[in-house]
Amino acid sequence: MKTVFELSSPGRMGVSLPELDVPAASEIPAELSRESGGETGLPEATEGQILRHYLNLSTMNHHVDKGMYPLGSCTMKYNPKLHEDLARIRGLSGIHPLVPDKLAAGSLELMYRLGEFLCEITGFKGVSLQPAAGAQGEFCGIMLIKSYLESRGEPHRNEVLMPDSAHGTNPATSTLADCVVVGVKSNEYGLVDPEDLMRKAGPNTAVFMLTNPNTLGLFESRIEELTSIVHEAGGLNYMDGANMNALLGIAKPGEMGFDVCHLNLHKTFATPHGGGGPGSGPVACTEELARFVPDPVVIREDDGNYRLCRKQDSFGRLLAFQGNTGVLYKAYAYIRTLGAEGLREVSENALINANYLKAKLRDYFDNPFDNGPCMHEFVLSGDRQAKQGVKTLDIAKRLLDYGFHAPTVYFPLIVHEALMIEPTETESLEDIDAFAEAMISIAGEAIEKPYLVTDAPVNTPVLRLDEVKAVKDLCLVEPVDKGEDP
Amino acid sequence: MSRFVPNRRVHREKMLQDIGVEKFEDLLEPVPEKFRLKEKLQIPEPLSEFELTREFEEFASRNTGAELVCFMGAGSYDHFIPAAVDHILLRSEFYTAYTPYQAEVSQGTLQAIFEYQTMIARLTGMEMANACMYDGASAAAEACLMAMRITRKQRVLVAGSLNPRWLDVIRTYLKRDDFEINEIPFLEDGTLDLEIAAELIEGGTAAVLVQYPNYFGFIEDLQPIAELIHEHKGLFIVAADPVALPLLRSPGDAGADIVVGEGQSLGIPMSYGGPYIGFMAARMKLARRMPGRIIGRTTDRAGQIGYVLTLQTREQHIRRDKATSNICSNQALMALANVAYLSLMGERGFREISSQSYHKSHYLEEKLLEIPGVSRVFEKTPFFREFVISFPVSSIELRDRMIEDGILAGLPIVELGEGAMLITVTEKRTRDEIDRYVMTAAEICGGGAS
Amino acid sequence: MSNIPEELRYTETHEWIKDLGNGEYMIGLTFYAQEQMGEIVMVEFPGMHDFNSGDILGTLEAVKTAEDFYAPFDCKVVRINQDLEDEPALINENSYEKGWLIVVKTDDPSGFNSLKSADEYSEFIGE
Secondary structure (H helix, E strand, O other), X not given: OOOHHHHOOOOOOOOOOOOOOOXXXXXXXXXXXXOHHHOOOOOOOOHHHHHHHHHHHHOOEOOOOOOOOOEOOOOOOOOOHHXXXXXXXXXXXXXXXXXXHHHHHXXXXXXXXXXXXXXXXXXXXXXXXXXXXXXXXHHHHHHHHHXXXXXXXXXXXXXXXXXXXXXXXXXXXXXXXXXEEEEEOEOOOOOEOHHHHHHHOOOOEEEEEEEOOOOOOOOOOOHHHHHHXXXXXXXEEXXXXXXXXXXXXXXXXXXXXXXXXXXXXXXHOOOXXXXXXXXXXXXXXXXXXXXXXXXOEEEEOOOOOEEEEOOOOOOOOOOOOXXXXXXXXXXXXXXXXXXXXXXXXXXXXXXXXXXXXXXXXXXXXXXXXXXXXXXOOEEEEOHHHHOOOOOHHXXXXXXXXXXXXXXXXXXOOOOOOEEEEOOOOOOOHHHHHHHHXXXXXXXXXXXXXXXXXXXXXXXXXXXXXXXXXXXXXOOOOOOOOOOOOO | OXXXXXXXXXXXXXXXXXXXXXXXXXHHOOOOHHHOOOOOOOOOOOOOHHHHHHHHHHHHHHOHHHHOEEOOOOOOOOOOOOHHHHHHHOXXXXXXXXXXXXHHHEXXXXXXXXXXXXXXXXXXXXXXXXXXXXXXXXXXXXXXXXXXXXXXXXXXXEEOOOOHHXXXXXXXXOOOOOOEEEEEOEOOOOOEOHHHHHHHOOOOOOEEEEEEXXXXXXXXXXXXXXXXXXXXXXXXXXXXXXXXXXXXXXXXXXXXXXXXXXXXXXXXXXXXXXXXXXXEEEOHXXXXXXXXXXXXXXXXXXXXXXXXXXXXXXXHHHHHHHOOOOOOOOOHHHHHHHXXXXXXXXXXXXXXXXXXXXXXXXXXXXXXXXXXXXXXXXXXXXXXXXXXXXXXXXXXXXXXXXXXXXXEOOEXXXXXXXXXXXXXXXXXXXXXXXXXXXXXXXXXXXXXXX | OOOOOOOOEEOOOOEEEEEEEOOEEEEEEOHHHHHHHOOOOEEEOOOOOEXXXXXXXXXXXXXXXXXXXXXXXXXXXXXXXXXXXXXXXXXHHOOOOOOOOEEEEOOOOHHHHOOEOHHHHHHHOOO
């Protein structure tokens, strides 16, 4: 499609603005003024043209409201419409973040109560709502732990233990927090090998980072043993809460020996993913860690008023302001809409849907860790198809032709040709059956007409894109000479 | 039960049967019995749509700060947002999509962000931009880390006139024994002390970071600072306010290597602090060292133009502990807000926003200075949209009294004096509102406006 | 089947090493590894200095993977293949000749002699 710059013609306007109603001040000195001619290169088009452009672009996206989006570990569930409206109520959206606390009493109370809910759901005592996303939540969690270890006189502890199935953010966060990654092996059942953890945990262990259920969709059954090993070695346990959609009202990380966890509100709590963000990654933790939470945190005074404050031992600040507040509003609305039973209903059905889909696909794809029930997601291997010359990438692309989004592919790294599938609880039996039929049909095509799969997609706005060319002939912005005056 | 879960008892029974278990609890077999919750969560009873709406309206009504005429800035600004922006954001196609990993069904998001990258690069005078960061402050911190990686030096110089909350974030991201952050002090006129900067820069500096305009609204002359850091083989990072850029010399033209900033002013409501968006632009040769996602243009098998996530080997999902950052989810929908806003404003509209913010802030400053006892905190220096004034009364007290008259007067900065206030005027403030500010302040200060 | 020349030695990190005489050794990426990675789009080279066995010498980047290459023994880097800066895909086109990565120098041949033979490497990659 043409770019917005190609719609431009000098003199067109997309807004109407009032005239300047005060006397003009003296101009900015020339040496500080915008260079030659002063153009910024923004397009000039009418409101209608701009709307049409972006609405036409939008139709080229797959999205949850259109069809199933079974991306493993991304929890692409339905996003309630009301919540969009609520977050846009003027009193909530039109307020400056630095107003005196008593003028933001509504937002503060909402945030405080959301914090309490998240503590109840996770089994923790302290919470920070500031992290903007899961990865920033991880950074927050590691910084809490480092601050705590320092207060205990053990600042030298800098090793972060994690299984080889960890999300890429876990090792990247460890580096950001000036720690060293130590890999722990998974065993033949796809679970952390306690003996290897025992070998790796020691006097330099700061923290063991674990996603539970893990990235294979399996609950770490020996969780108590794992967290105890780390505690006995003097380290702490961090739960990556990316997969919390499996545990609402079913089990609490705080009771399994974890000291801190983050939650992804844009996964578990139905706030929309926005094509990549904004998310929100609150961190819940034990009382010992709570005194280090980032600035600011919402507290409730004895007189019942709410206030933002900086804890004396806070490790610092992650964002300019208090967090992705607009996202927090929507997560609060979600929890209030569901209540305790509704939350448990979410996880129960997430588990049922995943196990049902796994059973449906069992005969058609390799399932390297099928030793019992999975939690909210499962990982298949496309090995069988790859031997026929049809790779997992091809299967993913062919699914697009069938009107579905692809699962997460080539992750976790410990599974060859991995397909990680998470249907979520908001998909109906009929939709899951339709997805299963598509997968089964593709498995058949891989044998009978493999070219249909390797040539896919063909029913999409563009065909398979050349990613090598994108890297070799880097084009990251529209060249200036294009899209000027026609 | 909830309106989001379609499985009813009849479906569940069939599905459990097909799975090969008798009851739901059988699926919990991997969860040790002792960790399975026996009690319901202590969460209040569910609310219907209209009950929840009422509760939210009640919360909103207690946010009385939202009713005030806003002269507060300091990193979050009350600019006009065209109605069409939200109509674009509310397209399910955009807001219910995930990160564009499957490019063939994500061209809408990908092209929109490519256009966003182009606009950010053009505004800042740089060659490329990434797909966004969390907010301006974290983008500034990531820019410092990026400069330290590139130069292999472990010290950054940060302007003392940087937003203190941003400095806090930079200190948090750079909290390591082997990293050093030094502050460059500012002069009587509020701009940086280049003589001291020249001394501090000796001995291995990765980057100098300057806010433009600075926290007090003053417009720094960037070029001498660029020359200074470049002589010392470091990088020049500018934290720019995008609304000022139609009027000001672009950071790229003045010698910046990396430009970051906060995009909230471009079509995003203040929303009590978030979600906002950080932008990051750089010279092309630095693209491979950047954090965050980057969209590139390419072609498909039929030769049609299309867009993909590119240079992905920098990122956490591939490079893991050697990635340029841990960022994964960013603020993509806010990038869409920015690109929709900038498209609607266009070349002339955006310049008008910038220009009116400039002139209106000068008008208020001039009028306030006519009140007896009111003075500048710094010497007269060119400023944009924000300025610091010293009132003859406590600025906190003044703020509180003006709130009673429906005016959010600004942010008291007591570090600069008991009466010091950072005041912001955007294009949204009318002459009437500005005059009312002056009258109210004059009354409180004990004199009439002359 | 991969192309694994008999006269070269190999590492578990998929480098091939060729004895050039005079204590100089040429290092490259095996045919097998380049095939696994796909088209290589960038090579990051080390400086001309000393490295210990196992140190990262540089990085090879494809579109969806990035792999480091390592010093097979204690050595000093003396030459890099500058052609790869413009045309990194030479590694894919001709991994054992035009696609060489670097030349290193060492006085001690024992490190080289203990590397894998072609047969051992072939077995290592399961072919």
